[in-house]
Amino acid sequence: MNKNNISIVILAAGKGTRMKSNTPKVLHKICGKEMLYYSIREALKISDDVSVILGFESEKIKDSMLQHFNKYESDLNFFIQDLENYPGTGGALKSYTPKHNKILVLNGDMPLIQASELEEFLKQDSKITMSVINKPNTNGYGRVVIKNNEVQEIIEEKDANKEILSLSTLNAGIYCFNKEILDKYIPMLDNNNNQKEYYLTDVITLAKKDNVAIKPMFVEMQNYKGVNDKIDLSQAETIMCSRIKNKWLKEGVIMHLPDTIYIEDSVIFSGECIIESGVGIYGNSKIINSHIKQNSIIEDSIIEDSDIGPLAHIRPKCNIANTHIGNFVEVKKSELNGIKAGHLSYIGDSQIQEGSNVGAGFITCNYDGKSKHKTIIGKNVFIGSDVQAVAPLTIEDNSIIGAGSTIRSNVKSGELYLTKGEEIRKSGFFYKFFNKGE
Ligand code: UD1
């Protein structure tokens, strides 16, 4: 996609009261990334002048966006809205100066919008184009009065009477303005409405009075959904997640019951992978030629030529290759290469090499109450069932650990290591203890 001669401004200064949260609305995440991330990402695809208007928690929002976009420094700007004196979507533009003569205004709470749709606005030749959704019986949007295919007025839900509320033409929240329109009408806005805010939507009413033609562009709710509360947030995430899954299905990933699978935006698949139902894959995970079985969770890890689960938990910073991980196995910050851990284990801060077998109930005791320690296990090590490895610990190649052992010191290559508890037997103890006759 080419960058156009267009400035894009994203309104993100509001608190988002309807979210009922201390987190600013645009920092709520969908599929692992903040809502605002998606709008900026799409805007940067088509513009070299993207600005974000901030107000509530501005530093926090700016910092989190710069973590994603620091390399776009010259194309991404931040402006601060004077929320006290000029609240509202119109007030947001009072502090803003664009670089180009055409300006696309986006609400920051529309994470589902895509660059290809934004480009549609640029094809229109009117001084003002605005997005309109046609959907009856829908709340949460301004109503657009349209006559002869021209917008006459936008009336906010809170200011609307019954007749206006029954209109099915909704303001989707994206507008394309010629610069002269904003220069003229933004200073003329007032806050004479039920919310005592400066509405951007009043620019339309003012321009109409001067006989400016305002073109409605009809768009689909699916991509223009505004997120105002936690219901909207969950619905937007469902849509985003299915886009992510469809992308990978097209790339050749097999998914069983994809509606039950959760995959975050930054996950990458390569080669042929099978993902079973109920699986969640988070963060910067990379899955290569692997099979992730039912109800397993993978977080920020690389899985290559391996099968995981069912019901396994791979926590962040694992690098797992040529390995079989079975049910109820939890792995954290470990490098596993060519091993088998089939059942009921905790493997943390470890490195285990090829040919080694981890028996059921193996646990790395990696934490001593103060710090974490490493467990290094070499090649072809056979670890029996119910073994605890008290880290820091090294178990060298070709060794055997007997079942039920607690390993407290390093094991040398070729050794059998075994700890045995003392065997205690008391004949008939059961009957005495429970007062039962024999
Ligand atoms: C807005 C529109 C409404 C439209 C809807 C579409 C106005 C007055 N209303 O309503 O017609 O149907 O979007 O989703 O524009 N913001 C600021 N500064 C502020 C207030 C808000 O930057 O002072 C930002 C918010 O952070 C948000 C965006 O503007 O990202 C929209 O604000 P919001 O309060 O969600 O507007 P709606 O009530 O949804």
Ligand code: CA
């Ligand atoms: Ca909104």
